[in-house]
Amino acid sequence: MAVKTDTELQTYLDALAEHGNVTKAARAAGMKLKTILQYRKADEQFAEAEELAQQEAADALEWAARERAVNGVEEQRYDKDGNLVATRTVYSDSLMTLLLKGAKPDKYADRSKAEISNPDGSMQLDETAISARLASIVNLAKLRRSGEDDLLS
Numbered sequence: 001m002a003v004k005t006d007t008e009l010q011t012y013l014d015a016l017a018e019h020g021n022v023t024k025a026a027r028a029a030g031m032k033l034k035t036i037l038q039y040r041k042a043d044e045q046f047a048e049a050e051e052l053a054q055q056e057a058a059d060a061l062e063w064a065a066r067e068r069a070v071n072g073v074e075e076q077r078y079d080k081d082g083n084l085v086a087t088r089t090v091y092s093d094s095l096m097t098l099l100l101k102g103a104k105p106d107k108y109a110d111r112s113k114a115e116i117s118n119p120d121g122s123m124q125l126d127e128t129a130i131s132a133r134l135a136s137i138v139n140l141a142k143l144r145r146s147g148e149d150d151l152l153s
Contacts, residue, residue, distance in 0.1 A: 008029050008030065008031060009029070009039070009046065011028060011029040011030075012025050012026060012028065012029035012031055012036065013025075013049055013050065013053045014053075015028035015029060016050065016053040016054060016057065017052075017053040017054075017056040017057055018057065018060075019057065020054065020057030020058065020060075020061065022036060025053075036050075062099075065092075065095045065098070065099060066095075066099060068091070068092045068095050069091060069092050069093075069095040069096040069099055070091075070096070071089075072089040072090055072091040072092075073089070073090055074087055074088075074089060074090075075087070075088055075089070075090045109128070110127060
């Protein structure tokens with residue numbers, strides 16, 4: 001593994017906190033994705049710092065969603081000549097619904113269930129558990145396809 005300077009690693013972490021995307025952050029720091037994965041596996045402090053940067057990016061997204069849902073965004077309308085004719089505030093009901101589901105899942109979460117039959121009976125899994133399991137399988141498949149699955153062990 002090529003040793004990176006603290007400045008390069010900090011550039012990566014700062015970009016990750018801003019963009020929330022590992023690949024984009026690695027490029028901003030002039031690093032390869034494989035190097036990031038190696039650091040994550042080898043250095044617990046780096047892995048923690050990376051997790052905090054990801055959380056910061058997620059918090060920024062959540063704040064932006066809340067702003068759009070609660071305070072709205074200004075939408076401007078123009079005529080065919082490019083003159084401003086109207087301005088209005090537009091709110092996002094879908095973001096409001098999503099935020100409510102996250103803030104109070106017992107009250108607002110979807111209640112759909114899927115039944116899976118076993119030889120010795122059936123078991124119920126909620127949609128969230130199924131989605132999480134499928135996402136996990138897809139991520140594992142992507143890592144294996146890229147030849148990086150050894151980083152998981």
